[in-house]
Amino acid sequence: GQNIDQPTEMTATEGAIVQINCTYQTSGFNGLFWYQQHAGEAPTFLSYNVLDGLEEKGRFSSFLSRSKGYSYLLLKELQMKDSASYLCAVLDSNYQLIWGAGTKLIIKP
Amino acid sequence: ETGVTQTPRHLVMGMTNKKSLKCEQHLGHNAMYWYKQSAKKPLELMFVYSLEERVENNSVPSRFSPECPNSSHLFLHLHTLQPEDSALYLCASSQEWGLDTEAFFGQGTRLTVV
Numbered sequence: 001g002q003n004i005d006q007p008t009e010m011t012a013t014e015g016a017i018v019q020i021n022c023t024y025q026t027s028g029f030n031g032l033f034w035y036q037q038h039a040g041e042a043p044t045f046l047s048y049n050v051l052d053g054l055e056e057k058g059r060f061s062s063f064l065s066r067s068k069g070y071s072y073l074l075l076k077e078l079q080m081k082d083s084a085s086y087l088c089a090v091l092d093s094n095y096q097l098i099w100g101a102g103t104k105l106i107i108k109p
Numbered sequence: 110e111t112g113v114t115q116t117p118r119h120l121v122m123g124m125t126n127k128k129s130l131k132c133e134q135h136l137g138h139n140a141m142y143w144y145k146q147s148a149k150k151p152l153e154l155m156f157v158y159s160l161e162e163r164v165e166n167n168s169v170p171s172r173f174s175p176e177c178p179n180s181s182h183l184f185l186h187l188h189t190l191q192p193e194d195s196a197l198y199l200c201a202s203s204q205e206w207g208l209d210t211e212a213f214f215g216q217g218t219r220l221t222v223v
Contacts, residue, residue: 008149031209042113042199042214050209087152095207096165099151 002026004100006088011106012078020073020086020103028093034062034073035087037102043087046073075105083107112136115200115215122190123223130185130218132200138213140206141183143175146197146217158183159206190222 005023012018024032031050035043049055049064049071061074075082088100113134122128134141143155157165158177172194174186183200197219201212 004151033211040216042216043212044214045211048209048211089152091209095209097152097154097212101149101151 002090002092002098004088004090004098006086006100006103008101009104009106011108012075014078014080014107014109016078017074017076018078018105020075020088020105022071022073022088022100024069024071024088024090024098024100026090026092026098029066030091030093030095032062032064032071033087033089033091033097034071035089036084037087038084046086078107080107080109113200113202113213113215115198115218117218118216119219119221121221121223122187124190124192126190127186127188129187130198130200130220132183132185132215134181134183134200134202134213136202136213138202138204139180140203141177141180142201142203142212143183143185144199144201146199152199156185157206164206187220190220192222195220195222 003025034046036046037043047062054063059076064071085102085104087102090098116131140159142157145153155169156175161177172189176184197217199217200215203212204210
């Protein structure tokens with residue numbers, strides 16, 4: 001079966017750095033997405049990786065290793081507004097999106 | 110303003126009621142989706158429409174019935190639901206179905222079945 005694993009919850013301190021991991025086993029791979037979802041709001045797109053390596057976008061970076069079935073989202077200089085759930089999703093060989101259950105990130109002052 | 114609007118935001122319905130969820134996208138996208146989001150579970154894809162034609166059917170119970178009258182509007186008709194159907198129902202759209210394009214989500218309808 002297809003599976004996406006990410007931690008259920010993480011806690012970090014304002015101003016610090018946090019890394020949210022995502023591992024996947026899917027039938028084929030056509031890219032990996034990260035979305036942010038604040039409580040009671042719509043998920044919003046953060047990043048898309050299809051090639052190995054690190055993609056940096058401001059305070060957020062996303063890394064992919066296809067050989068390891070592994071990705072992480074790196075958040076730097078954490079702000080209180082970064083408290084949200086972070087969803088990892090993989091596009092499989094049929095271009096179906098397979099979703100993880102999300103990681104709830106709690107930022108403390 | 111996300112470009113994808115869902116109504117209502119909250120809905121409480123009895124198991125014998127019939128109700129409909131509405132989704133509208135103003136982005137000119139050709140693909141629209143219904144997802145179910147339950148607490149601590151992955152998003153479950155329910156239905157996909159591409160150019161107003163249904164292209165996915167993920168074994169969703171018949172008490173959920175989708176309708177796509179045009180490429181901008183998507184409905185989810187609900188009847189004789191069960192308490193376990195209580196969840197957040199998200200609508201999304203993307204430029205095309207079957208490509209590596211990002212999805213734009215609405216804010217969801219929080220459904221409670223009593």
